[in-house]
Amino acid sequence: MQLSVKHLLGIRDLTPDDINLILNTAVSFKEVLQRPVKKVPALRDFSILNLFFENSTRTRISFELAEKRLSADTINFTASSSSVSKGETLLDTVNNILSMKVDMIVMRHSATGAPHFLANQFKAKNINVAIVNAGDGINEHPTQGLLDAFSIKEKLGELAGKKVAIIGDVMHSRVAMSNIYLLKKMGAEVTVAGPPTLIPKYMKEAFDVRVEYDLRKALEWCDVANVLRIQLERQNQVLFSSLREYN
CATH class of the missing domain: 3.40.50.1370 (Aspartate/ornithine carbamoyltransferase)
Structure with missing residues (x-):
């Protein structure tokens, strides 16, 4: 079986079969890390x-x-x-x-x-x-999305039906975008959570995800929390009062 794409440019281009092929191949290569000669x-x-x-x-x-x-x-x-x-x-x-x-x-x-x-x-x-x-840019980071999915599968078995909260600076995070594309393709439920200034207004309609501004509610809802750092290098205006408030 081969990937349906020549390049790995983004999760958006992959099919569920592509994603499963990559994750299953990663399992076999992880065994190599246990060998004396890696x-x-x-x-x-x-x-x-x-x-x-x-x-x-x-x-x-x-x-x-x-x-x-x-x-x-x-x-x-x-x-x-x-x-x-x-x-x-x-x-x-x-x-x-x-x-x-x-x-x-x-x-x-x-x-x-x-x-x-x-x-x-x-x-x-x-x-x-x-x-x-x-x-x-702020588009995608597909290999990080695949790695996050691999970790979830290792801990919880499957992605389908799992509830994943992506928390923090969603607006500027390419990791968030790759995770959202992948999780939705694989049948997981997704909530994005964070300050209103860091959650794009179009998220709910454009990506079919839940939006939550209350951190406690997001954590109570989810099976997995994916916590994002603040992307200061991609911001050109003040979107929250301090790093202490964000953390």
């Missing part, structure tokens, strides 16, 4: 570029470690130490790197839709390089 040849002779235009610690290291444990050759790119800092465009950067014949790109970018832009460019030019979205 390495398999699944991606031997593959070159993977980690193309990060935003700062990252956990995501970048997690991808690099997974790639190496699957025997891939990895190349790490950070915008601050590249020609991007001198004005080179995203497309220029990628074209230069593609001349080095990489097989896959893992990409994080502050601009919503940047991985989709690249995917469209590759399709137009018949370039056979897969793209994994490691977070784009």
Whole structure:
């Protein structure tokens, strides 16, 4: 069985079968971590570029470690130490790197839709390089959504019928969006909870989720609470009185 998509750009593009395939494959690879030698040849002779235009610690290291444990050759790119800092465009950067014949790109970018832009460019030019979205603007963070779903399945068995509260800065969180798309596709119930200034007014109608402004009520309702940090780097106005109030 194969995924229905070439690129992992967002949960929105995946079918329930795609999601189950990814989660079930992850179970088999988790067993590898219990071995004395935590390495398999699944991606031997593959070159993977980690193309990060935003700062990252956990995501970048997690991808690099997974790639190496699957025997891939990895190349790490950070915008601050590249020609991007001198004005080179995203497309220029990628074209230069593609001349080095990489097989896959893992990409994080502050601009919503940047991985989709690249995917469209590759399709137009018949370039056979897969793209994994490691977070784009406030759009999606699909691998984090998949990881959260994996954790819920490990603890509770299935996603269908479970009640999940996504709490905090929903308005600016790409993780929240990927979680909402995934949980709804897999039959879970979702409540978004937080201060009114951090919950988009269109959430209930657009995504068929419950909206709750009372934290206690949200916690009493749910089987799982997914708590978000405040996304100060994506805010351009004051939306709450203090971090202490938020916490």
